[in-house]
Amino acid sequence: MAVATASQQTNPGSKHNIEGSRQAYYEKIAKFNMAPLWEVLKGLVTPEPKTKYLPAVWKFADVKRLILEAGGVISAEEAERRVLVLENPGMPGKSRVTNSLFAGVQLILPGEVAEVHRHSASAIRFMLEGEGAYTAVEGEKSQMRHGDFIITANWAPHDHGNPGNQPAMWLDVLDMPTVNHFEASFSEHFEDKMQKTNHEDGDSFERFASGVLPDGMPATTNRTPVINYPYSKMRPILERLKNTGDIDKRHGARVRYANPINGGPVMPTMGAHLALLPAGFKGEPYRSTDGTVFACAEGHGYTLVDGEKLEWGVNDVFVIPPWKRYQHMPAVESVLFSISDRPAQEALGIWREGN
Ligand code: 1HN
Numbered sequence: 001m002a003v004a005t006a007s008q009q010t011n012p013g014s015k016h017n018i019e020g021s022r023q024a025y026y027e028k029i030a031k032f033n034m035a036p037l038w039e040v041l042k043g044l045v046t047p048e049p050k051t052k053y054l055p056a057v058w059k060f061a062d063v064k065r066l067i068l069e070a071g072g073v074i075s076a077e078e079a080e081r082r083v084l085v086l087e088n089p090g091m092p093g094k095s096r097v098t099n100s101l102f103a104g105v106q107l108i109l110p111g112e113v114a115e116v117h118r119h120s121a122s123a124i125r126f127m128l129e130g131e132g133a134y135t136a137v138e139g140e141k142s143q144m145r146h147g148d149f150i151i152t153a154n155w156a157p158h159d160h161g162n163p164g165n166q167p168a169m170w171l172d173v174l175d176m177p178t179v180n181h182f183e184a185s186f187s188e189h190f191e192d193k194m195q196k197t198n199h200e201d202g203d204s205f206e207r208f209a210s211g212v213l214p215d216g217m218p219a220t221t222n223r224t225p226v227i228n229y230p231y232s233k234m235r236p237i238l239e240r241l242k243n244t245g246d247i248d249k250r251h252g253a254r255v256r257y258a259n260p261i262n263g264g265p266v267m268p269t270m271g272a273h274l275a276l277l278p279a280g281f282k283g284e285p286y287r288s289t290d291g292t293v294f295a296c297a298e299g300h301g302y303t304l305v306d307g308e309k310l311e312w313g314v315n316d317v318f319v320i321p322p323w324k325r326y327q328h329m330p331a332v333e334s335v336l337f338s339i340s341d342r343p344a345q346e347a348l349g350i351w352r353e354g355n
């Protein structure tokens with residue numbers, strides 16, 4: 001301000017002079033690693049969330065055809081993880097579906113193994129298609145079936161394998177962009193290709209999510225101990241909600257995947273829901289600050305976002321960026337899985353929702 005005023009006094013009315021001397025001033029302070037906030041303030045502190053990320057859909061027919069082709073291009077072993085990144089079309093090259101989340105679809109062919117590793121980023125899998133593959137997490141060997149929701153918390157060793165006879169494909173969502181935002185990424189490989197597992201399929205669900213807890217379990221943990229929330233156990237709960245009319249006007253008959261120890265989110269950085277949209281449901285408008293990734297487990301329909309129709313069917317994945325107003329419009333009874341960074345935003349006190 002002082003610079004502009006001085007310049008105005010020597011040559012009042014000369015915009016050119018003001019800008020020229022401001023520019024000279026900016027160049028001067030840049031040499032000292034300083035910059036004028038007033039030139040960027042409005043873009044930094046916006047009255048409402050602004051995003052370059054776009055609403056988008058990935059049709060499973062395309063994803064499946066193209067990832068099966070990747071099966072001929074590279075082995076799971078060579079790739080470490082044979083994953084097609086679902087790149088948000090508003091931000092290509094960033095390996096992100098939203099600013100805070102990675103999403104991809106992974107393929108494991110019969111006979112393949114994706115070797116054990118661990119990393120700071122937390123991951124979830126939502127199983128799309130193919131039976132016979134497993135993921136091994138923290139000593140539990142968990143079969144993956146369509147609609148299963150699988151947790152790989154940060155630093156948890158995990159490997160995948162497919163001893164079956166069908167290609168297995170699932171959605172991976174990781175908080176990797178969040179971890180990398182903090183520049184806090186570590187990772188580690190192990191000598192063995194696979195973990196030794198001494199917990200059978202379903203062990204953690206039965207042990208921790210049955211209304212009892214192993215005695216001595218701490219009364220709070222910041223992540224769920226459950227490895228797999230099987231669709232076969234979740235789907236009947238949605239039916240119960242529907243049958244008693246417990247149907248949210250925006251979200252349908254919806255459950256939140258919870259940490260059974262304290263009712264909190266499954267992980268501190270990511271939270272997920274499963275929603276049944278009854279036949280004839282016309283969702284009321286909703287928006288929230290957590291950009292959300294959806295996967296369709298059953299049915300088909302569309303979601304209206306800012307006047308645009310995102311058409312979805314079984315195993316399609318779509319993304320709604322932060323603060324975009326949307327409405328779900330199923331054509332038939334449908335089930336949508338969704339995941340976002342809402343727990344992280346809530347922990348920071350910045351999460352908001354509206355209509
Ligand atoms: C990863 O470790 C897996 O373990 C999947 O299956 C996707 C995307 C980015 C970074 C690490 C996995 C991943 C990933």
